[in-house]
Amino acid sequence: MITGILKEIKIEENRVSMTPAGVEVMKGHGHAVLVEKSAGVGSGFEDKAYAAAGAEIVKTAKEVYDRSDMVMHVKEPMPPEYKLIRKDQIVFTYFHLAADQALTKAMIKTKSIDIAYETIQKADGSLPLLIPMSEVAGRMAIHEGAKYLEMEYGGEGVLLGGVPGVDPATVLVIGAGTVGTQAAKMACGLGAKVYVVDSWLPRLRYLNDVMPANCFTLMSTPATIRRLICEADLVVGSVLIPGAKAPKLVTRDMLKIMKKGSVLVDVAIDQGGCFETSKATTHKDPVYTIDGIIHYCVGNMPGAVAKTSTLALTNATLPYAVEIANKGWKKAMKENPEIKKGANVIQGQITFKGVADAFNLKLAQIDKLL
Secondary structure (H helix, E strand, C coil): CCCEEEECCCCCCCCCCCHEEEEHHHHCCCEEEEEEEECCCCHHHHHHHHHHHCCCCEEHHHHHHHHHCCECCCCCCCHHHHHHCCCCCCEECCHHHCCHHHHHHHHHHHHHEEEHHCCCCCCCCCCCCCHHHHHHHHHHHHHHHHHCCCCCHHCCCCCCCEEECCCEEEEEEEEHHHHHHHHHHHHHHHHCEEEEEEECCHHHHHHHCCCCCCCEEEECCCCHHHHHHHCCEEEECCCCCCCCCHHHHHHCCHHHHCCCCCEEEEHHHHHHCCCCCCEEEECCEEEECCCCCEECCCCCCHHHHHHHHHHHHHHHHHHHHHHHHHHHHHHHHHHHHHCCCCCEECCCCCCCHHHHHHHCCCCCHHHHCC
């Protein structure tokens, strides 16, 4: 199978979907790899490194699409790429379709094989291709939140960990999955007073056992969030429903009871965001203010630390890319239910319930298409 590695064209997205080491593995399995010129430069990987690993460097995205059986991205295809995607071509990337109706319609029209990183799921419910980027985003949420609490950026001017004789900041983390756990870990390490809320009691019990003494776990209810949001200097939204739109857990009216200059970081923005006032921003223009509350809603947070993110992503995606290339998409899905769960749009039909529900579209049964 010919696999194409595309250069990211989303604003300030510097990651790449495969490292030179990944290319070497693909070649070892007998597959050809095309890499678009300069695809890896933003992550510190030069074209010559890809060529040394056995890839063919091609000049344009069009050539990658024209010649590849499977193309890989980090982020979703952008509008200029829609017309380049061929019928029955495998597109393997983060899609987050439930939050983007225009992209969903475009993928339906291409009749391609759209396998989403974010919905590949193991039997235990974990999301192996989302975890590494969630780890990065969770840690970054605290870095960015701490920065925008500084008065230079309009923040209230508090240091997360405080100093001797001065109270630390209060951090509220909504959602105790991978993002929330990593955010809480970072905030605790800096000395903040951290509350983690979630609706899954076993997870709260686990965190209560492993987190330090400055982390407090509470059952998530609207009343609990309203109470804690009054105290919070930094709120991290990290709620995920796999493949579906995120629920709005912080409403517009709650902003009025928050401290002026406090910060909201919405890590769930790729899935529509979990704050009612969230709207996607970019690394170039990352924040906006509503009712005196700073909102940070960058959809590709890990792109700011592209080298770390690319290495972590390739570690996770490569085994699945190899299996799809070795077996073809149909056999791979028949034999590996994890990959089958990644099927979002197949030959013009929606095969993932969260996407169908988001736009009231017909759901096709993936087993009937294999």
